[in-house]
Amino acid sequence: MSLIEKILNIFVSIGDADRDKKRYLKEIKKDLKKRSRDCKVKGNTAEPALAKLFYDIYKEIGPAQILLESLQDSGAIRSIIVENFLTEKQLEVLDSLSEDNIRKRCKDNKNLKSLRDQIKTELIEIYTFFDMPLAKKINDLYSSLMVMQEFIRFDYFFLLKKFDSHLPERDYGYNPRFESINGExxxxxxxxxxxxxxxxxxxxxxxxxxxxxxxxxxxxxxSRDGWKKVLQIVKEFRKTKILKLVIVHLEENPSYKVISEFNTFEIVEDYLSGIKNSAENALMSIVGERKKSQRDTLLMAVFGTTSVVRLKYYTEKSNMAFSKRIDVGYLYVEPLNFLKAFYLDYYKGPIRQVVDKLLITGKWTTSLASQQFSESYHQLMTLSDDLLQFDNKLTEETDLGGKLKRLAKAADRDRNALDAMRNVLKGINSEALSILNESVQNLFAIGKNLKRCIDDYKAPKHELVVNWKEIEMMSELPILEEMAEIYKKIYYFLQLMQYYLKED
Structure with missing residues (x-):
C-alpha cells in the first residue's frame, strides 16, 4: 500500500467504529466455529462440552467447599503455614511462650520480673527467625492458598444446574445430562x-x-492428581481464551476485559504480633490473678471477708453513668471503700481504745514522742470525717452530685458538657486520692508508734512509757496482745493499699 493509500485508509476508519466492531465480532465468530464443541455461534448456545469442563473441576474440588468454608478466618491455618518453616528448636522456643507453659514457668519462677525479661528475650529471638526472604515466601504461599480458596468457593453447582436442571448438589457419582442452553x-x-x-x-x-x-x-x-487435573484445565482455559471469546460474542462487546483483584496477605507480622500479645496477656493475667489472690488474702486478714461495701455514692454502680460516655469515672472506688471500712471497723473501735489508753493513761518519757503519736491519731479522726463528707456530697441531692447528673445527661449531645464532666470527675478523684494518701501516711505513723510501744513493753528497761503496769490494769485483755493485734491489722491494711497507690 502506498503512503497516500495508508493516509486515506486512516481517514476512512475515523468515525467508523461500528464497522470495526462488526468486523471484530465476525472474526470471533469464525474462531468460535472452529471450537464449536464449547459454544455454537448459531443461536448463541453454550454446549454441553463447556459444562463438562466445569463439571470436571467441580468433581475434584467440590468436596473441599465445605471443608475449607471458614479457611480465610482461621488463625489455625496461618499458624500451621508459619510453623511449617520453623526448625524443631525454634518450635520449642515458640511452645515455651504458650499461655499454659508461661503459667508452668510462673510456678517454677516466683520472680515475675525475671520471667518477664526471659520472655522478652525469647520474643526477640523469634522475631529474628523471620528475615525478609522467609517472610515473603510464607506470605506468598498463604496468598496462593487464598486464591485457591476463592477458586474452590466459585458456585460451580449454580452454573452447572443451568445445563442440567436435575443435577443434585454434591452428588459426585451422578451422571449428568447436560443440554445446550442459551449462552446469555x-x-x-x-x-x-x-x-x-x-x-x-x-x-x-x-x-x-x-x-x-x-x-x-x-x-x-x-487429591494431588485431582488438583493437577484442575490446574491443567486452568492452563487450557488460559491458552485458548475460550471464555473471553464466548463472553465477547454473547455480549457483542469487543472492549470486554478481564478485571481481576489480586490481594496480597501479610500473615507473618500478624502472627508475630499474636505471639507477642498472647505472651503479654498471659503475664498480665497471671499478675492480675496473683494480685487478686494476695488482695483477697489481705482482705480476709483485715476484715475476715472479701466482700467489703461501705461507700454509698462513690461506687462502681455510679460509674455506669460515666462509662457510656468517657473511659474514666471514679478511679479509687475499691481502696476508698476499704479505707472507710477500716475507719468504721477498727479506727473508731479497737485502735481508738488502745491509743486512748496509751496517750491518756500512759506516762511518756518525752512529750515529743507522745505528741507525734497524738497528732497522727487526731489527723486520722479528721480524715475519717472528711471521707464521710466526701462520699455524702456525691448524692444527687447535693450541688455537686446534681451537677454531675446534669452533665452526664448532656454529655451525649454537648461537647462542652462532656469536657466539664471530665474536669469535675478529675477534681473528685484528686480529692479521693488525697484522702487515701494522707490516711495511709498517718496510719503508717500510728503503726510505727505502736511498734515502738510493743518493743518498749518487751524491753527489760522501759525508755518510752514508764507505767505499763498501770495501763495493763485498765485493759480487759493483755495490753501487749491488744497492741500486737492492732499493729497486725494496720500492717496488713497498709499492704493492701500498696496495690492501689503504687506502681507494680
Missing part, C-alpha cells in the same frame, strides 16, 4: 470465573499447600 444465561458466571483464572499461579508450591491443608483438616482435602 451464564454470561455473569463466566465473567466471575474468568476473573479468577489470572490469579492462579500454576507454578506455586501446591504440594506443600495440599500437605498443609491435610494437616489443617486431618484428611486429604483435595
Amino acid at each position: 444465561y451464564i454470561i455473569d458466571d463466566l465473567k466471575d470465573f474468568d476473573a479468577l483464572l489470572p490469579l492462579i499461579d500454576v507454578d506455586a508450591e501446591w504440594d506443600t499447600i495440599l500437605d498443609l491443608l491435610s494437616q489443617y483438616r486431618s484428611i486429604d482435602v483435595i
Whole structure:
C-alpha cells in the first residue's frame, strides 16, 4: 500500500467504529466455529462440552467447599503455614511462650520480673527467625492458598444446574445430562470465573499447600492428581481464551476485559504480633490473678471477708453513668471503700481504745514522742470525717452530685458538657486520692508508734512509757496482745493499699 493509500485508509476508519466492531465480532465468530464443541455461534448456545469442563473441576474440588468454608478466618491455618518453616528448636522456643507453659514457668519462677525479661528475650529471638526472604515466601504461599480458596468457593453447582436442571448438589457419582442452553444465561458466571483464572499461579508450591491443608483438616482435602487435573484445565482455559471469546460474542462487546483483584496477605507480622500479645496477656493475667489472690488474702486478714461495701455514692454502680460516655469515672472506688471500712471497723473501735489508753493513761518519757503519736491519731479522726463528707456530697441531692447528673445527661449531645464532666470527675478523684494518701501516711505513723510501744513493753528497761503496769490494769485483755493485734491489722491494711497507690 502506498503512503497516500495508508493516509486515506486512516481517514476512512475515523468515525467508523461500528464497522470495526462488526468486523471484530465476525472474526470471533469464525474462531468460535472452529471450537464449536464449547459454544455454537448459531443461536448463541453454550454446549454441553463447556459444562463438562466445569463439571470436571467441580468433581475434584467440590468436596473441599465445605471443608475449607471458614479457611480465610482461621488463625489455625496461618499458624500451621508459619510453623511449617520453623526448625524443631525454634518450635520449642515458640511452645515455651504458650499461655499454659508461661503459667508452668510462673510456678517454677516466683520472680515475675525475671520471667518477664526471659520472655522478652525469647520474643526477640523469634522475631529474628523471620528475615525478609522467609517472610515473603510464607506470605506468598498463604496468598496462593487464598486464591485457591476463592477458586474452590466459585458456585460451580449454580452454573452447572443451568445445563442440567436435575443435577443434585454434591452428588459426585451422578451422571449428568447436560443440554445446550442459551449462552446469555451464564454470561455473569463466566465473567466471575474468568476473573479468577489470572490469579492462579500454576507454578506455586501446591504440594506443600495440599500437605498443609491435610494437616489443617486431618484428611486429604483435595487429591494431588485431582488438583493437577484442575490446574491443567486452568492452563487450557488460559491458552485458548475460550471464555473471553464466548463472553465477547454473547455480549457483542469487543472492549470486554478481564478485571481481576489480586490481594496480597501479610500473615507473618500478624502472627508475630499474636505471639507477642498472647505472651503479654498471659503475664498480665497471671499478675492480675496473683494480685487478686494476695488482695483477697489481705482482705480476709483485715476484715475476715472479701466482700467489703461501705461507700454509698462513690461506687462502681455510679460509674455506669460515666462509662457510656468517657473511659474514666471514679478511679479509687475499691481502696476508698476499704479505707472507710477500716475507719468504721477498727479506727473508731479497737485502735481508738488502745491509743486512748496509751496517750491518756500512759506516762511518756518525752512529750515529743507522745505528741507525734497524738497528732497522727487526731489527723486520722479528721480524715475519717472528711471521707464521710466526701462520699455524702456525691448524692444527687447535693450541688455537686446534681451537677454531675446534669452533665452526664448532656454529655451525649454537648461537647462542652462532656469536657466539664471530665474536669469535675478529675477534681473528685484528686480529692479521693488525697484522702487515701494522707490516711495511709498517718496510719503508717500510728503503726510505727505502736511498734515502738510493743518493743518498749518487751524491753527489760522501759525508755518510752514508764507505767505499763498501770495501763495493763485498765485493759480487759493483755495490753501487749491488744497492741500486737492492732499493729497486725494496720500492717496488713497498709499492704493492701500498696496495690492501689503504687506502681507494680
